[in-house]
Amino acid sequence: MTSKERRVVIVPCSGIGKPFGTVSREAAYEVCETLRPDETQLVALSKLVLGEEEACRRVDSSPAITIDGCKLMCAASLVKLRAGTIVSEVAVLDVFRRHKDLKPEGIAELNEAGQQLARVVAREIAATIDQVHQAETGGGADHA
């Protein structure tokens, strides 16, 4: 298996009705395009559910991190339904509870607080990805 196939799969919510759904998508883009572009691959939830070959292969062969915008946790549920390996189920609402000052508003265009919340979510996911790769390579903390 190539290293590309072992990239961590990021599966965000794709709802368009509330700002938290937009935060989940924005966080996914932040991780996949900015923070960990070489270590992640984005998978569209709808492709996965409808059995698109490439999306299914990615989820079948790589660890996944799901990002959900509401308590129904569609992304996590659907990856589990596919029997994918989820290393972290991220709920944007949980992150928001720890950062109440970052109240997201706007769906088509997030306000600054929403964008900051997305960046917080993304940084936490990047840390999880680092842990996954450390565990896979057997790496630990550097020492003399």
Added chain:
Amino acid sequence: MGTVTRLAALRVLHDLRPGRTVTICLPLFLAGGEGDRAFARFHPTITVDGCELRCAARGTERHSGPPTASIVVDALVAEHGLPTPEGRRNLNQAGLEAVEVTAQRLVELVDDVLGAEGPLRDSPGETVPLTRRNAQATTCSCGSSAPVTTLIVDGTEVVLLALPLIFRRFFEAGRRVDDPAVARDLVETTKIYNQIPSGAADRYRDAILREYAAFCEREAAR
């Protein structure tokens, strides 16, 4: 293309046809959200897809029946001779043009559907809810929902999905409460969207029929 579909749908929902359109949450719909699936069975549904995979259209067809109309953005972009949109987070100019073109096509389809269904088109600006909701309506990140009704069966509250929509269909078809076949047909239709415990069908039938009688009275009094 996915970003174009989302922004075009939001433009119609929020700016161009607010109050006359609602969105169904595709992930919830595909994950088994019975409320949303029932909603799409009862309401005209227009799907907006980014590419030829047509996930929204295929999902709708699979779970709720063929959509009333479908848009595929990349075909629409080609039809209008626009450059390919780029930038998932921040669309380029071509992407913004694609949003407008898609939104306008969507509006045409919405107006066609609503115009064919009745007088909504003649009252621009008036907010017309597509469904009656209550506090117990199932909701998701998309904010979509199908109506739920609480009935008392054997002294216990039970929540049933889509009853007002079923009642309206029966009422508009002229199905009378005193027709013996109506009770049976109401239960059968209700079972499509709800679990009715085996052995309790008679008691559910009585409760549903009472609710339908009340619905008919309200409609007749209008």
